[in-house]
Amino acid sequence: MVVDDAVVTLRRDFSEADRVLELLTFRHGKVSVFAARAKSSRKRFGGGLELGSWLKVWLRPKASALWRLEKVELVDGFLQLRQSLEATAKGMYALELCREICQEGEPMGAIFPLLMRLMKRLQQAPHAVGPLMKFELTLLGYAGWPPQLHFCERCKTDVLGQSAMFFLPEGVVCMGCSKQVEERPVLSKEALETLHILQGKASKVSGEKLLGQRPSEAQILEMRLFLDEFWFFHLGKKLKARVFMDEMVAG
Numbered sequence: 001m002v003v004d005d006a007v008v009t010l011r012r013d014f015s016e017a018d019r020v021l022e023l024l025t026f027r028h029g030k031v032s033v034f035a036a037r038a039k040s041s042r043k044r045f046g047g048g049l050e051l052g053s054w055l056k057v058w059l060r061p062k063a064s065a066l067w068r069l070e071k072v073e074l075v076d077g078f079l080q081l082r083q084s085l086e087a088t089a090k091g092m093y094a095l096e097l098c099r100e101i102c103q104e105g106e107p108m109g110a111i112f113p114l115l116m117r118l119m120k121r122l123q124q125a126p127h128a129v130g131p132l133m134k135f136e137l138t139l140l141g142y143a144g145w146p147p148q149l150h151f152c153e154r155c156k157t158d159v160l161g162q163s164a165m166f167f168l169p170e171g172v173v174c175m176g177c178s179k180q181v182e183e184r185p186v187l188s189k190e191a192l193e194t195l196h197i198l199q200g201k202a203s204k205v206s207g208e209k210l211l212g213q214r215p216s217e218a219q220i221l222e223m224r225l226f227l228d229e230f231w232f233f234h235l236g237k238k239l240k241a242r243v244f245m246d247e248m249v250a251g
């Protein structure tokens, strides 16, 4: 028997009584499990098999079939998050991004606590724009695709304090070099600076000063587009939860 921390990322009925779930687990990565009598056994599953719930799970590995989920203990069901459509949409998007990044058999490592911290943060501040974007930038880093937001990818001059043009997949180019490359959207100097701070590369003092105030709507749109373009480049598709987020989140 294996005991692990997990978050539920997919859930479907297998029969009248049973369910098949996909879990992202801390130590075993992505795992598909069979939960026998999932719908009726409150003793073993305690109504804790909701999407996004943080569980302690007891798993029985199988060589040739789905692992069996023997029982769970709910660590955090993020009930408060579920009361806000905006927070739910953001949480579901974060879950789908993690599903794309995590592989079977590969431990989630730092991604698991990062995701759980985001869920807690979204409960406290469903409308804040910083937490999800900060999570996305950190996740891009863990995936090996961190956008470089400090220097021009062409001439290597410092671009902070200026506007700069998207340059995928590396990061940005300065406006001087922008004429030599394919035309892409531009980040204003404010949007670039905010992204740089969210990426955790700026000094703590300037970061706190800037994050104390909400970025303008125009800045938010620029940053959102930048992150979306990076994810699209690496994942090769727009995620369903991202489309849902557009419908639910104003800003």
Ligand SMILES: [Zn+2]
Pocket (backbone or CB within 6 Å): 152, 153, 154, 155, 156, 157, 173, 174, 175, 176, 177, 178
């Ligand atoms: Zn340049």
